[in-house]
Amino acid sequence: MTISHSQFNQEIFDKARATRTPLVGAFELTRSCNLACRMCYVRKYPAAGKPLSEQLSAGQWLEIGRQAAKAGMLYLLLTGGEIFLRPDFFEIYEGLYKLGLQISLNTNATLITPAIAERLAQHPPRTVAVTIYGASPATYADVSGDATGFERVLRGIRLLDENKLNVRLRTTVIRQNLADFEKIYQLSQELGHGLRLVDYVFAEDEEGEDPYAVRLSPVEQRECASRLYGWIVARQNEELKAGTEEQASTEEEDNDPTDIEQQREEPWKEAKHAFLCPAGNYSFSVNAAGKLLACLLMDEPGLGMGADVSLGEAWKQLKDLCEAVPVCRECAECEIRAHCSVCPAKLKTETGAFAKKAPYLCQMAEVNFAASKGER
Amino acid sequence: MKIADGFVLRQIIDTWIVVPVGKEVSQSGNMLSLSETSALLWERLEQGADEEMLTELLCERYETDRETAAADVKEFLREMEELNVLTRE
Incomplete structure (x- = not known):
């Protein structure tokens, strides 16, 4: 065969790593969000909540996308803030889609309407990752400041499912939703999805307060991972007994190249510099201000781009800057x-x-x- | 004979990939991997080449005999049809 189907091409990742080609990108389309989650790193940026009119335009994002595709990007994550706050979201999304990119989305799903889900289904993203913050309106209020978020996220997920979009559920467990953790898992099951636990929460800024007022202690965080593992194993055993192992999936199918937390590289001892994950190796991010970064979770090393510096050129410099990180x-x-x-x-x-x-x-x-x- | 609407041929490092981007075809979500020769034929098809022109191209480019080149092109077109990416007018 000279032509074959290719769902997930590991060979391309190996080549991208070897040649340090920017195969995977993330665009932070906005830092504005309709929720205000206690643990979200986006809230820490001074530009969070900046009016959309002052953020990068759809045309600017499409130009960045064209440059990134030219430099080798195949997989792209669109994230925020909340991406569906942008009235021009589909102008950006469909424009990027037509470049031949495999696009994944991060959303809190509370703004999904029938029209949005149906339009997405016309050009389906590779995955739509939705984070569930609680199993009741009260917990949503406590975590995100919006009690109505609970009903709206359920509605959003159902709309995405009805349109056969590839939904991935995850949760971040903090002090305020710890009591809901098992219910959140049960909810994911009722919705017909697996659940992934975000395994790290950034530290709060407030000094002198209880260090675990929001994020869990390491012991608690580990306990959550163990509990989730136990529930999944129990469910799989039940399914095996019943002969309905429909939800069992291979690691390959579950792998999302734009989910940087899943892409830890081993062996660490062979690493030539500080970045052991894809960041700065074959993955990059562009933040809401248009700055090229190794990763959205850090503001440096990074480079501004503009009329005189293309993304491809900036990427070459970024690789050097990453190597200089001690x-x-x-x-x-x-x-x-x-x-x-x-x-x-x-x-x-x-x-x-x-x-x-x-x-x-x-x-x-x-x-x-x-x-x-x-x-x- | 032409390539169906809604596909984008991309070279990623040294690998050729076809990504479905059109409304009608993107639901499958499946990318296609192409060999270098297939990618060359794809490009020429996009530019309007017919079967005869593709055969000529292979003869010139790879210094192969006409019979082999014609068989290779036929096989390529058959595979494209099987994958629903070729329309015959």
Whole structure:
């Protein structure tokens, strides 16, 4: 065969890594959001909530998309803020789609209408990732500041499903929705989807307060992961018994190249610089201000782009800047490093420095290491 | 004979991929992988080449005999038809 179907081409990822081609991108279309989640990193930006009229235009995003496609981008995540707050969303989305990009979306799904779901279905995104913040209006109010978000997210997910879009559910567990965690899982099952737990929450800014007023302690976070694992195994066993293993899926099918948290690279000891994940290797982000970054979770290293600097040119410089990011020696030499999710973005936000170990991450690694010895 | 509407041929590093982007075809979500020769034939088809012209192209480009080139082009077109990416006018 000279032509064949290609759902997920691992070979392209290997080549992109070897040649450091920007295969995977993320565009932060807006920092505006209709929710105000306690743990969201976007809230920390000074430009959060900037009027849409002052944000990059649809035409600017399409030009960035053209340059990125020319440089080698195939997979693109559109994220926010909340992407459906942009009245020109479909102008951007469909324009980018026609470039031959495989597009994934991040949304809180509360703004999905029948018209939006139907229009998406005409040019279906690769995935639509929806985060569920609670299992009741009260929890939604506590986490996101909007009690109506609960009913609206359920409606949004059902509309996406009715239009046969590839929905992926995830949840971020914090202090305010910890009691809802099992109900959130049950909700995902009732909706007919799996659930992924976001495994890291950024530290709060407030100093001197309870360090775990919002995010969970490392022990609690690990317990959540173990509980979810237990529920999934129990469900799969039930399905095996009943002979209805419909929801069992392979890792390959579940893999979303634009979900950077899923793309941890191993072995870490062979890493030539601080970035062990795809960021700065074959993945990049453009933030709402039009700045090219290795990752949206950090504001540096980054480069402005404009009429005189194309994305392709800026990417070449960004690779060099990433290589200059200092490696945390203590982390690199840590004996339980393989159990740690450390990355430059997390170190920078936890400690203010790239090369300083972060106690929260160290505790998380210790908990993970202990769990690996004591349990599956 | 022409390529159906709504497909974009892309070269990613040294790999050729066809991405469905049209309203009618994008629902499948399936990308196609092409060999370098297939990508060349695809490009020429987009420019309006017919079967005879494609055969000529292979003869010139790969210094192959006419019979082999014609068989290769036929096979390529058959595969495209099987995948519903070729329309015969």
